[in-house]
Amino acid sequence: MSVDEVAPHRRGRPPTLREVAAMAGVSIATASKALNGRQHVGSATRQRVQSAADALNFSPNALAQGMVAQRSGTVGLLTSDLVGRFSMPVLRGAEDAFGSEKMSVLLADARDDHIRQQHHLRALLSRRVDGLIVVGAQPDPRPSLGQDLGVPVVYAYAPSDDPQDMSVVADDVAGGRLAVDHLIRCGRRTIAHVTGDPTYGASHDRARGAVERLTEAGLAVAGGEVMYDSWSEAWGRGATRLLLEREPGLDAVFAGSDQIARGVLDALLEAGKRVPEEVAVIGFDNWEVLATGSRPPLTTIDPALENLGRVAALRLASAIEGRAGHGVEAYPCRLVTRSSTAPLH
Amino acid sequence: MSVDEVAPHRRGRPPTLREVAAMAGVSIATASKALNGRQHVGSATRQRVQSAADALNFSPNALAQGMVAQRSGTVGLLTSDLVGRFSMPVLRGAEDAFGSEKMSVLLADARDDHIRQQHHLRALLSRRVDGLIVVGAQPDPRPSLGQDLGVPVVYAYAPSDDPQDMSVVADDVAGGRLAVDHLIRCGRRTIAHVTGDPTYGASHDRARGAVERLTEAGLAVAGGEVMYDSWSEAWGRGATRLLLEREPGLDAVFAGSDQIARGVLDALLEAGKRVPEEVAVIGFDNWEVLATGSRPPLTTIDPALENLGRVAALRLASAIEGRAGHGVEAYPCRLVTRSSTAPLH
DNA sequence: CCACGTCGCTAAAACGTTTTCGGAAAGTAG
DNA sequence: CTACTTTCCGAAAACGTTTTAGCGACGTGG
Numbered sequence: 001m002s003v004d005e006v007a008p009h010r011r012g013r014p015p016t017l018r019e020v021a022a023m024a025g026v027s028i029a030t031a032s033k034a035l036n037g038r039q040h041v042g043s044a045t046r047q048r049v050q051s052a053a054d055a056l057n058f059s060p061n062a063l064a065q066g067m068v069a070q071r072s073g074t075v076g077l078l079t080s081d082l083v084g085r086f087s088m089p090v091l092r093g094a095e096d097a098f099g100s101e102k103m104s105v106l107l108a109d110a111r112d113d114h115i116r117q118q119h120h121l122r123a124l125l126s127r128r129v130d131g132l133i134v135v136g137a138q139p140d141p142r143p144s145l146g147q148d149l150g151v152p153v154v155y156a157y158a159p160s161d162d163p164q165d166m167s168v169v170a171d172d173v174a175g176g177r178l179a180v181d182h183l184i185r186c187g188r189r190t191i192a193h194v195t196g197d198p199t200y201g202a203s204h205d206r207a208r209g210a211v212e213r214l215t216e217a218g219l220a221v222a223g224g225e226v227m228y229d230s231w232s233e234a235w236g237r238g239a240t241r242l243l244l245e246r247e248p249g250l251d252a253v254f255a256g257s258d259q260i261a262r263g264v265l266d267a268l269l270e271a272g273k274r275v276p277e278e279v280a281v282i283g284f285d286n287w288e289v290l291a292t293g294s295r296p297p298l299t300t301i302d303p304a305l306e307n308l309g310r311v312a313a314l315r316l317a318s319a320i321e322g323r324a325g326h327g328v329e330a331y332p333c334r335l336v337t338r339s340s341t342a343p344l345h
Numbered sequence: 346m347s348v349d350e351v352a353p354h355r356r357g358r359p360p361t362l363r364e365v366a367a368m369a370g371v372s373i374a375t376a377s378k379a380l381n382g383r384q385h386v387g388s389a390t391r392q393r394v395q396s397a398a399d400a401l402n403f404s405p406n407a408l409a410q411g412m413v414a415q416r417s418g419t420v421g422l423l424t425s426d427l428v429g430r431f432s433m434p435v436l437r438g439a440e441d442a443f444g445s446e447k448m449s450v451l452l453a454d455a456r457d458d459h460i461r462q463q464h465h466l467r468a469l470l471s472r473r474v475d476g477l478i479v480v481g482a483q484p485d486p487r488p489s490l491g492q493d494l495g496v497p498v499v500y501a502y503a504p505s506d507d508p509q510d511m512s513v514v515a516d517d518v519a520g521g522r523l524a525v526d527h528l529i530r531c532g533r534r535t536i537a538h539v540t541g542d543p544t545y546g547a548s549h550d551r552a553r554g555a556v557e558r559l560t561e562a563g564l565a566v567a568g569g570e571v572m573y574d575s576w577s578e579a580w581g582r583g584a585t586r587l588l589l590e591r592e593p594g595l596d597a598v599f600a601g602s603d604q605i606a607r608g609v610l611d612a613l614l615e616a617g618k619r620v621p622e623e624v625a626v627i628g629f630d631n632w633e634v635l636a637t638g639s640r641p642p643l644t645t646i647d648p649a650l651e652n653l654g655r656v657a658a659l660r661l662a663s664a665i666e667g668r669a670g671h672g673v674e675a676y677p678c679r680l681v682t683r684s685s686t687a688p689l690h
Numbered sequence: 691c692c693a694c695g696t697c698g699c700t701a702a703a704a705c706g707t708t709t710t711c712g713g714a715a716a717g718t719a720g
Numbered sequence: 721c722t723a724c725t726t727t728c729c730g731a732a733a734a735c736g737t738t739t740t741a742g743c744g745a746c747g748t749g750g
Binding site: 012013014059060061062063064066067070072073074077083085088089091092095100101104105106107108109116119120122123124125126127128150232233234237259262263266287289290293294295 | 357358359404405406407408409411412415417418419422428430433434436437440445446449450451452453454461464465467468469470471472473495577578579582604607608611632634635638639640
């Protein structure tokens with residue numbers, strides 16, 4: 001009896017369990033159990049099924065599995081900023097934490113457009129994602145998607161404004177503290193802080209951490225105040241020129257972003273200051289292309305975004321299992337030492 | 346008769362067509378036809394079904410639809426470099442071209458690891474993606490995935506090494522030509538080309554376009570030869586110092602990447618050259634953070650990666666419909682004018 | 691020889707849709 | 721009143737898998 005009589009090969013389409021079963025001479029049920037390592041299957045039979053599956057290059061239809069299991073093995077990742085630098089590492093960490101075996105990531109880029117976001121949300125829910133990770137483009141709180149989506153949601157990088165939701169974010173306060181701590185350990189005493197847009201909560205958090213640590217060391221911010229403006233190189237340059245007038249004894253600058261730090265470095269070099277011998281500079285973000293290309297390469301605070309993504313994925317996995325959490329969890333930043341800081345001999 | 350007797354609400358799970366049908370007092374078949382705009386449904390009935398669906402906030406299960414339609418409405422995007430700058434715009438363009446309604450994007454980051462790539466590939470095929478977009482981290486050809494995957498594949502940015510496959514890439518030769526053309530139009534005559542890693546095909550393509558255009562204008566490369574080394578700011582600085590010795594009359598530099606261009610700008614400024622008055626500089630990539638932060642902001646060649654993603658998606662859609670293409674299609678780059686180039690008054 | 695387990699396997703239901711086919715009701719023509 | 725069309729609707733199959741329930745066969749202890 002030819003196999004084809006029982007389960008003819010459907011040209012162009014992937015093989016089904018039915019064909020595997022036919023080739024092995026068993027029922028579909030037995031084939032399923034054999035391949036999934038269930039018991040109640042003889043070991044000889046299991047072998048035959050396995051061989052048949054290999055021969056046909058069988059791979060189970062995840063859609064069909066999803067139908068019966070009532071879960072798609074899929075999570076949605078809703079981002080507001082796909083080209084941005086921040087969503088990517090998070091995405092990567094998340095993709096990592098779910099092995100590609102059990103979970104796949106369905107990507108949706110909302111582009112900060114609310115109606116586009118609603119469309120994407122509908123599409124993802126229609127695909128019956130088991131959960132959702134929402135990653136913002138800015139570290140500030142964003143509006144909650146609501147509790148009644150039917151699937152668990154974890155917010156990463158940008159927390160939800162609803163404390164009932166679960167959010168994982170970088171600890172900006174601790175990051176600012178870490179930066180200043182490093183500068184103090186390097187023996188610096190006249191430390192300025194040049195940072196970005198004052199409408200960002202993150203600016204203030206980083207500044208708060210920085211000032212706290214300065215105060216503990218009995219120091220004040222050099223220049224008299226934290227300097228806010230924009231996250232740009234140009235501002236880094238401008239602020240530094242001001243600073244050099246106001247504080248001739250300046251020996252360190254904590255920049256609120258790597259872009260600002262680049263500007264600070266440029267202005268210092270232009271003014272004839274040696275970095276790090278005379279003035280140390282530390283940035284924030286660890287944006288590789290900026291930090292490694294500068295003269296000298298930039299010491300900076302790494303917000304550990306991949307880790308954030310990993311944690312978000314773990315929290316989401318827990319929530320899918322039924323153990324939902326809530327509240328905002330802040331994770332520590334990491335100091336990355338390059339050549340723009342060094343001990344004051 | 347209560348609706349619940351016919352189709353009780355399953356707590357925690359999304360509503361099904363069965364429940365919608367029950368609420369509207371029709372059969373499942375009729376409900377399906379009504380919602381999908383099929384004929385053979387009375388308009389009053391259609392209304393009732395629609396209302397019921399709205400009331401229940403019904404959204405059809407895409408997995409089930411996929412089962413019967415034999416397509417998942419999903420494409421896989423296999424990238425080698427998720428944090429990299431190049432895959433993202435492509436991804437975005439692709440996401441754009443398929444509306445989120447009909448197609449969703451399943452993301453997989455292979456991280457240049459062959460075995461990881463195989464895993465992801467299996468996972469994607471198991472999810473029965475309707476097609477695959479493969480986007481590389483480098484513009485050079487990459488090994489083909491083969492023809493026997495059962496789904497159409499389009500390679501973007503990095504072409505497949507098998508001409509039987511379909512690839513869409515940026516036209517580096519035309520890009521190099523475009524850069525030099527712009528410099529010549531600005532009245533520059535002594536034009537150097539500092540570029541990156543000589544093992545990249547893209548370096549040579551860009552250089553070829555540049556030299557062709559120079560030759561047409563009766564010019565030779567300033568400094569005597571195209572300068573290859575690495576895609577770094579440091580190399581841009583080093584090369585420029587060399588160049589200033591060899592070619593005192595230098596009035597333009599075409600940098601093979603924006604990173605290199607940043608180095609070139611720094612070195613020129615340090616040497617007291619004014620940009621663009623004395624020396625014009627043009628980069629390649631249009632990497633925003635680098636190009637807009639520099640002093641002065643950088644004129645550069647934009648490889649139009651979003652467009653590449655869009656085209657890749659269109660080609661893939663055609664292939665899914667059965668109209669498969671093959672070969673390498675190169676798409677033009679775009680000149681983005683900022684302040685580092687200007688006519689020689 | 692009987693009662694009872696255990697083992698290996700299969701038939702069938704279920705998941706949520708779409709589509710095909712047939713049937714009922716109502717209208718129209720003869 | 722019959723024959724035929726048209727209009728609207730429902731029953732059932734199909735997609736590919738997992739799981740439940742049940743059925744023989746076989747061994748074992750009495």
